[in-house]
Amino acid sequence: MTGGIIALLIIAAILIILALWAVGIFNSLVRLRNEIQNSWAQIDVQLKRRTDLIPNLVETVKGYASHERETLERVIQARNMAVGATNLEERMAGENMLTGALKSLFAVSEAYPDLKANQNFLALQEELTSTENKVAFARQFFNDRVLQYNNQRETFPANIVAGMFNFERKPFFEVIEPEQREAPKVTF
Amino acid sequence: MWEQIRANQRKSFWLIVLMGLILLSIGYFAAEAFQPGAGPVGLLIGLIVLLVQLAVYAVAGESVLMAGMGARELTRDESPRLFNIVEEMQLASGLTFMPKIYIVDSDSPNAFAVGRKPETSAVAVTRGLMYRLNRDELQGVIAHEIAHLKNMDTKFMTLAGVMLGSIIILSDMAMRMFFYGGRGRRRSDSRGGDGGGQAQIIFLVVAVLLIVLGPILARVLYFAMSRVREYLADASAAVYTRYPEGLASALLQIAGSGTPMGEVNRAVAPMFIVNPLAADGGSDSMFSTHPPLFDRVQVLRGMGGASFLDYNKSYGAVKKRESIIGTHTLHESKAQAIRQASNEPPLETRAESKAVVHRLFGYTDIHCQCGATLKVPSTYNEATVRCIRCGVANDVPATGATANAPGYDGDTALNLELKPEPVFMDHTRSALNTWESFPCQCGNILQLSPMFSAPMIQCRKCGTQVRVH
Numbered sequence: 001m002t003g004g005i006i007a008l009l010i011i012a013a014i015l016i017i018l019a020l021w022a023v024g025i026f027n028s029l030v031r032l033r034n035e036i037q038n039s040w041a042q043i044d045v046q047l048k049r050r051t052d053l054i055p056n057l058v059e060t061v062k063g064y065a066s067h068e069r070e071t072l073e074r075v076i077q078a079r080n081m082a083v084g085a086t087n088l089e090e091r092m093a094g095e096n097m098l099t100g101a102l103k104s105l106f107a108v109s110e111a112y113p114d115l116k117a118n119q120n121f122l123a124l125q126e127e128l129t130s131t132e133n134k135v136a137f138a139r140q141f142f143n144d145r146v147l148q149y150n151n152q153r154e155t156f157p158a159n160i161v162a163g164m165f166n167f168e169r170k171p172f173f174e175v176i177e178p179e180q181r182e183a184p185k186v187t188f
Numbered sequence: 189m190w191e192q193i194r195a196n197q198r199k200s201f202w203l204i205v206l207m208g209l210i211l212l213s214i215g216y217f218a219a220e221a222f223q224p225g226a227g228p229v230g231l232l233i234g235l236i237v238l239l240v241q242l243a244v245y246a247v248a249g250e251s252v253l254m255a256g257m258g259a260r261e262l263t264r265d266e267s268p269r270l271f272n273i274v275e276e277m278q279l280a281s282g283l284t285f286m287p288k289i290y291i292v293d294s295d296s297p298n299a300f301a302v303g304r305k306p307e308t309s310a311v312a313v314t315r316g317l318m319y320r321l322n323r324d325e326l327q328g329v330i331a332h333e334i335a336h337l338k339n340m341d342t343k344f345m346t347l348a349g350v351m352l353g354s355i356i357i358l359s360d361m362a363m364r365m366f367f368y369g370g371r372g373r374r375r376s377d378s379r380g381g382d383g384g385g386q387a388q389i390i391f392l393v394v395a396v397l398l399i400v401l402g403p404i405l406a407r408v409l410y411f412a413m414s415r416v417r418e419y420l421a422d423a424s425a426a427v428y429t430r431y432p433e434g435l436a437s438a439l440l441q442i443a444g445s446g447t448p449m450g451e452v453n454r455a456v457a458p459m460f461i462v463n464p465l466a467a468d469g470g471s472d473s474m475f476s477t478h479p480p481l482f483d484r485v486q487v488l489r490g491m492g493g494a495s496f497l498d499y500n501k502s503y504g505a506v507k508k509r510e511s512i513i514g515t516h517t518l519h520e521s522k523a524q525a526i527r528q529a530s531n532e533p534p535l536e537t538r539a540e541s542k543a544v545v546h547r548l549f550g551y552t553d554i555h556c557q558c559g560a561t562l563k564v565p566s567t568y569n570e571a572t573v574r575c576i577r578c579g580v581a582n583d584v585p586a587t588g589a590t591a592n593a594p595g596y597d598g599d600t601a602l603n604l605e606l607k608p609e610p611v612f613m614d615h616t617r618s619a620l621n622t623w624e625s626f627p628c629q630c631g632n633i634l635q636l637s638p639m640f641s642a643p644m645i646q647c648r649k650c651g652t653q654v655r656v657h
Contacts, residue, residue, distance in 0.1 A: 042279055126269055130276065134275060134276050
């Protein structure tokens, strides 16, 4: 009789420990997932900010370097592509193209001393460069968290909890390497 | 990294508990040795000292600390690039709040972070740092400070500082009690001789040992904690920036500047990127807040990549010690390549950085008649200020008028008022190419060198213009 009670108590204790352990894993997965969502929002804020700065930049540059039409058009085209994207892949392609186009615009601007001396241009250049950095740093953090989340999600024993509560695998935010970025073939 | 922070918290918690035990046992044993049976009173005194210190720590917030350091909050307009760098590092670290940014009017390059809570967290840089470091270096420094915030070092080091302060105060009190108030002890001594006397002697020995060794042990604990946290912040900075060389070269520049920081509160010393109290970048002793600077640089420069794994490996090679970073973090760490240098110049020139500080601190410009511009801080209380070039006393306008109005256009009006009618006198040289001394009309002796060839000289004392013929 007492043996049965002890056995029951042991089983109950084991169950409670198991439940607590599962709750711990669950909470840690939720925390990581929220962090990923939050850092994705951060990236989004920066990308949005960049597209907002572009018209201003194009206006400023136009006044000094009007015969760099091609470069300017490429910037505008990339911006419109990023803004008008309907899905994530298109958006990323547009943003990556915009990064490349901006780089060549700033490279071209080196040849225009008057433009380089314009305070407005300098302020915009600083803002855009920094926004570019911020995207990179937010992406760095995002990918670190995604890696951690995916690792945890797939390793035993957390994968049991992850499977039970449907924690999905998260994709990384990849950046196309510069060589690929320059390639004209962008078809979606 | 979360696990790393949690492990840190746990370790710090136990260290603080240990320091608390030292504090209480000093109180207990000292009181017991002084007067048998008074142990609980000693415990109570220890607790009261700790509570008073904690209350001071709770009341004196970061703003008081910053004001004491002579730091001013920077607005975005004053230095958009510094704001951008801090924001970049905030994103890289995943810090959930944006710290305030302060600037300290000091030519010595240094930086520190404070903050027990997100709302009061702040990163401060000195003016000397703003113009000496290029963008990559400044980014490394800011990343290090952000890492202190992210790892909650600011919180624990302040708390540990409070504990250390309490221990020092209590052992000081106990020491004074033994030296000056020896009456109680003598009474217990005279009563001794039986079994209680032996216990009394043991209590006395333990009390003396604790009073002497307790503060030393607490200091060793405190500084050991501080040094480990410096290495961890360096490692985090390298990982956040993906560019260890930025921080390494910044550290060398800070150490090599040779400009001392001046008055620094000891409580904040561990929060600086380089110990502001050690002139030489610090030696490796049990009593330094920071690890030796060249070790830190060597570890950073030895990194083959930009991950915690690389830092740990390089640390092991330089320090011949096993590991500094927790196994869990290492387990999660992924190989990272070091990024390219950005090659961006310093944010400000020296003059620009001064202009920013002068605007923020509400300096008043006074144009002296000799053409020099005197910048008078708003804290200057005298009615006149002597020109450093010509020695003329200039009136200081009432503070507030200029400090509060950024677009104050009274400079010209001020000038007219300030400029007294120049007084002239003539002097004919007795002989050329020799030294010559003559009294000014105010009695001050003026001296002309054999090389003197100017048409005029100004008396340093009264400002009289002396025409020399």
